[in-house]
Amino acid sequence: MAYNIYTPWGCFLIQILILFAKSSAKVPAVIVFGDSSVDSGNNNQIPTIARSNFQPYGRDFLGGVATGRFSNGRISPDFISEAFGLKPTIPAYLDPMYDISDFATGVCFASAGTGYDNATSDVLNVIPLWKEVEYYKDYQTKLRAYAGSKKANEILREALYLISIGTNDFLENYYALLERRMQFTPQQYQDFLVGLAQNFIKELHSLGARKISLTGLPPMGCLPLERTNNILEDNGCMEGYNILALEFNGKLKTLVSKMNKELPGLQLVSANAYDIFLHIIRKPSVYGFEVTEQGCCGTGRFEMGSLCDLYNRFTCTDANKYVFWDSFHPSQKTSQIISNHLVKNYLAKFL
Template sequence: MAAPRKVAFVLSFLGLMSALSSEASTDIRKIRELAARDNVTCILVFGDSSVDPGNNDYFTTTVKGNFPPYGKDFFSGRPTGRFSNGRLATDFIAEALGSTKAIPPFLDPKLSRLDLLHGVSFASAASGYDELTANISGVLPVYKQLNYLLHYKVHLRKLVGRSLAEKILHNSIFVMSMGTNDFLLNYYIDPTRSAQYTIEEYQDFLVTCMSSDIKEMYRLGARRMVIVGIPPLGCMPLVRTLAGTTGCYENYNNVSSLFNSKISTRLDELRGTLGIKTVFLDANKMIMDAINNPQKYGMTETSKGCCGTGTIEYGDTCKGLTTCLDPDKYVFWDAVHPTQKMYQNVTLDVDEKIVSDEICAL
């Protein structure tokens, strides 16, 4: 009985991505039927600004995106704390599942009972696998995000009872997306880790941290996990500017590729030891495809962001600045973060071979 359920999960995810790659409403209905059949209604999210819908708004930190022009293309054009002009990839996944059009931050005091059932994000912008990364910016490290998962479980048990709460957790899709800040805000700036590790040793350290996090999530009820790799660091407008190059800074891109490869290898090991179902999404490959083939996605600007000059501004330095006329033509919203359109493309353009391999493996 276990094997069919494992395949059903991956088929559901394959169906999700297939549905997202078409605008046909019939495809969306199909994935929602698959999700309902396999009880996939809840998404629980951990990570950094790539998946933080605004948790940083609710505690003291300078890392916030709850002001214009962030949120320019979000519903009602309001900033939420998302570091983009609109929705994030996890929002689009939730919509395709029929859960919600936007995953709320767990720390939002207006969080509803329905939100608890459909999914929340515990992510915190500027966080990372390395606890030091979060401490540098005063944001939520992974262990605190997992502490909030415990709070979530308490609320869920009160709402639906212990047995059903555990069933919801086991059927939920846990998404973890982070790692960028470990390099850009930590290793390459703060002297602590670079004095302790070579870049490859630090990658191994981060993969070990990730592995420990996944094991703890498994202990707390996670059975279905999606791990998102890091993007091409060397193609970020900020990195290009600081490196003084018009093209992508290949040294950093090589770091991204190698790190993602290490993540994928460790996930294979964890599937074997824990029996947890995992899918790896290669954000590096997806974004590089958009940069190298922008016309494929209806884009024209791949080297700078939409906010301000598009070369150095992000976070506070983007506050109140003018923006480009059409963000959908841009890969990057600010000098670090993708546009809503790019996040949607990441969701649309998942490498089918990865998913197919997962089906064979499970």
């Protein structure tokens, strides 16, 4: 099976990549921008309800700590960092437990609930993408003071930049609120977001970034929360949302090709997580999963964030049987499978 990398052979290949990375790593750091799919705890430090720094989140993390990751354990950037021979977890930039010595080999600026559109970050009062860039500029200043300008510039140039964002723009903003729907058709909103993505990547490039991975939308119509809302179709996937995600991802892929031609030295990769994620959802038993329609936490149909807490007696005992951890986010096991796939098929060129 082409996508089944969660097998002894698939895991062996990833281990070979990890060993190769450790022996001749070309990436000195992993730098992360985005939303809850990659936020390792920045939202813990801001006044928002979009948090997950409480149990049972993190119950399978190292030491059973709820770090602010929207998962029972590690998330994709953590696994990607490890695959590149770096540390097994990427710290959040706003976490006071860490300093520039920790951030020098990997740092996360992502904020759960944010999007390309500034209006999306306003919904839950989280960090907008422009502010993530401001934190990155601050990080550059600290890194140069810590490592010296020459070494810092080398780290910034050779680092792998991971971008995972966009789902909230549609599900939390466009389809949940009226303002953007009154201004744009779905296709026009896609084009609006692609324009914002282009500006964001241009700015990162102007700040020295060269190796960038851009992940588009997941099959968001199959998220348990969307299935719960799809009562008229027996709680099946909302295929209209999946079609929209494919359309948007196609436009991002076109953008990637365009920007690689226009920006000197840029190595921008369209890291397609949609196909592997959908395959896991459609064929869960191939990967050792038993449940895909609902998450592990609570009933798994609508709970996430504060609704997914330690007192919810319906939470499952083994998250490894579940594709999703809560109604919106993948389990640690799913994140590992997807990350392995991305490293093997899209990011290996940077090893």
